[in-house]
Amino acid sequence: xxxxxxxxxxxxxxxxxxxxxxxxxxxxxxxxxxxxxxxxxxxxxxxxxxxxxxxxxxxxxxxxxxxxxxxxxxxxxxxxxxxxxxxxxxxxxxxxxxxxxxxxxxxxxxxxxxxxxxxxxxxxxxxxxxxxxxxxxxxxxxxxxxxxxxxxxxxxxxxxxxxxxxxxxxxxxxxxxxxxxxxxxxxxxxxxxxxxxxxxxxxxxxxxxxxxx
Numbered sequence: 001x002x003x004x005x006x007x008x009x010x011x012x013x014x015x016x017x018x019x020x021x022x023x024x025x026x027x028x029x030x031x032x033x034x035x036x037x038x039x040x041x042x043x044x045x046x047x048x049x050x051x052x053x054x055x056x057x058x059x060x061x062x063x064x065x066x067x068x069x070x071x072x073x074x075x076x077x078x079x080x081x082x083x084x085x086x087x088x089x090x091x092x093x094x095x096x097x098x099x100x101x102x103x104x105x106x107x108x109x110x111x112x113x114x115x116x117x118x119x120x121x122x123x124x125x126x127x128x129x130x131x132x133x134x135x136x137x138x139x140x141x142x143x144x145x146x147x148x149x150x151x152x153x154x155x156x157x158x159x160x161x162x163x164x165x166x167x168x169x170x171x172x173x174x175x176x177x178x179x180x181x182x183x184x185x186x187x188x189x190x191x192x193x194x195x196x197x198x199x200x201x202x203x204x205x206x207x208x209x210x211x212x213x
Contacts, residue, residue, distance in 0.1 A: 005077040005211070006070075007156060009181060010051065011063055015081045017056070020049030020208070044127065044212065047182055049080060051206040061198065064206060065191060073189035077211045079131055079181035088116060088129075088177045095177030097140035102160065102176050105141070105168025112174055114158035130158040130213045133179040140175045141168045153178075183211040 009015070022045035029037045055061050071078060084091065088099035103112040114129040114137070134155040139146045150166040153159070160176065168174050187207040198204060 003077065003211075004075060005183065007079065009079040009081060010184075010208075011060070011067065012081055014051055014054035014060055014064060016083050017054030018049050018051045018083075019053050020082075021047060021084065023048050045125075046212060047082065047184070047210040048187070049082075049184065049208040051208060052204040055204055055206070058195075058198075061193065061204065065193075068186060068191055071186060074186050077183050077185045080184040080208060082182050086181070087179050095136065095138065095179060097138035097145045097177050098143065098175050099177035100175060101173060103168075103174045105170055105172035105174060107170040108167065110162045110164075110167045112160045112176075114153070114160060114176055114178060114180075116180075128158065128213050129178065129180050131155070131181040131183050132158050133181060136179040138177045142172045143175075183213070184208045185211055 024045050025041035027039045027041060029039075031037065051064065055064060067078075070076075087093070088095045100114075100116055102115055103109070114132055116127045116129055118125045118127065132153060132155055137153040137160070139151045139153070139160055146162075146166065149163065151160060151162050154161070158180075160174075162168065185208065187209040191204075191206065193204050194202065
């Protein structure tokens with residue numbers, strides 16, 4: 001049975017001031033000669049965040065406590081807006097349907113997963129995008145933008161589905177542009193806040209961790 005997930009976003013005013021980014025897991029073993037053997041444990045990075053730096057008022061703190069209680073601590077996942085990395089294009093730009101290559105048609109395939117590619121060449125990393133912002137996704141086939149009647153996007157999985165009769169032909173390049181959230185959960189079952197310290201400017205710790213698709 002799938003773990004619970006609420007399609008709601010963490011309070012945006014706090015998230016946009018939060019901190020964090022990608023984490024990877026690499027085993028490093030030193031040999032007797034001093035050389036290293038390195039092995040990647042994870043195929044995909046797992047993002048970690050701390051929302052505490054975004055909490056500036058007592059009202060915001062109370063809202064986070066309420067959100068924490070609604071999610072039952074670590075139990076239920078939710079959406080998080082990563083200010084640094086929340087779109088198919090560079091920060092500050094508007095997404096277009098040509099931003100990211102998500103597949104090549106074969107004449108029969110009608111479903112494509114949204115992805116975002118980092119870097120170029122053989123070392124480029126392709127990340128699945130599973131929580132696009134509803135209404136933000138634009139899709140093109142060989143540079144021609146498709147209408148909502150021709151293609152649909154599941155905002156809970158990031159799967160692009162072409163309607164019957166509009167399947168991309170063999171060799172056609174399928175691209176997309178979008179805004180997206182990161183699926184996360186609280187990485188603690190306890191929020192402990194010292195109100196005197198908070199009033200004096202101490203930042204509470206509110207850890208979050210990405211849920212791997």
